[in-house]
Amino acid sequence: MADDYREFVSARLEGFRRTAFLLCGDWHNADDLVSSALLKVLRHWRRVSAMDDPEAYVRRVLLRNLIDERRRPWRRESSWAWVPEQAVDPVDGPVTDRVAVVAALKQLPPRQRAAVVLRYFCDLSVEQTAAELGCSTGTVKSQTARALEGMRTAMSKPEGTRRG
Known part of the structure; x- marks a missing residue:
């Protein structure tokens, strides 16, 4: 069980990270989304590996994690005390x-x-x-x-x- 999960993840990890980045717009949050999604997938790997398209299932978990995260109250707060300056010329x-x-x-x-x-x-x-x-x-x-x-x-x- 662990070997086929490792193969699945290693073959698709970068694709999952890019998808998560495009969904949330931040590499650190993308890594968190991917980690939590892959942990959920690992817990149910026997069922997930039997699916027709386990990659689609992981993308769905990524999306659900993002939506759940965005619903949290602390995400709605923002600070305007600090505004970054553009470091380089465009x-x-x-x-x-x-x-x-x-x-x-x-x-x-x-x-x-x-x-x-x-x-x-x-x-x-x-x-x-x-x-x-x-x-x-x-x-x-x-x-x-x-x-x-x-x-x-x-x-x-x-x-x-x-x-x-």
Whole structure:
């Protein structure tokens, strides 16, 4: 049991980390999400390994952990006493684009962010995304459309007015 679990995790760990990062926007929180998800999977590995798509199950656990975490009251508090200054001059190119996309993703509500990440990063179909999110295909389409519009709006704002 432990060997096939180790193989499963080692083959997919980086993909899970990237997915979690895109869902939450922070590498430290992403690592926490992945750790707690994989611990839950380990506890039920016999059942999970018998599933048709255990990787989809792990992504679903990642998403549920993120949503549960976002519901906690302390997450709604924010401090405005400290605002970071930009340490370096902005550069044009792929790095800037990636930073802008991640910042736009951070501004989305968790369900919209999950829809975009599953559809475009994990390359799932509308039907597969609906199954992982536990909703209808129409909901996936509307959440994705709203998310993309929100990202377009966020990315079209001048640099100094972006949140994130």
